[in-house]
Amino acid sequence: MSEPYRYIHTEKANYPITLLCRVLHVARSSYYAWREGEAARRRRRAADDALAHEITVLHLASRRTYGVPRIHAELRRRGRRVNRKRIARVMGERDIRGVTRRKHRSLTRPDKKAKPAPDLIGRDFHADTPGTKLVGDITYLPTAEGWLYLACWLDLATREAAGYAMADHHRAELVVTALDMAYGRGNLQPG
Structure with a gap:
């Protein structure tokens, strides 16, 4: 200006x-x-x-x-x-930066021999009708009592949480519980 x-x-x-x-x-x-x-x-x-x-x-x-x-x-x-x-x-x-020594914590340990999972939605994060495309993620939150893990499934049409679950572990049953909640709400389409 x-x-x-x-x-x-x-x-x-x-x-x-x-x-x-x-x-x-x-x-x-x-x-x-x-x-x-x-x-x-x-x-x-x-x-x-x-x-x-x-x-x-x-x-x-x-x-x-x-x-x-x-x-x-x-x-x-x-x-x-x-x-x-x-x-x-x-x-x-002036592009002056310090060194960070923090280790990034990851929830998954990739199996180097495993075949990558197929991309079922083809990187298309849009859906016209609710209940047809869901995406999920799991994250961890620090609390006074330790780590709390949150698994969440989002409906790509409405951008709302279709199902979620929290626990003190991040085993597969946490993700399955969140998916059961999404299914129990009754707004998922077959397939």
């Missing part, structure tokens, strides 16, 4: 500002507000560059492992009060 203002600023020696604003459909007051804010934008860019230098020093000192939370904590420990979102923005703009 600042391109018209920059153009007006460069051409104001050749044409009146009023004419340029009218031709570019820009309010004159907006141009003047942009011009007055240029100094503030320059100061903000300079402050971001200084912050980026501090972040880079900390990041290199950590052997490129610190991410936003640790950089934020280290800056606060050194007495520098900076918003965490600003640190994330500056690191994102």
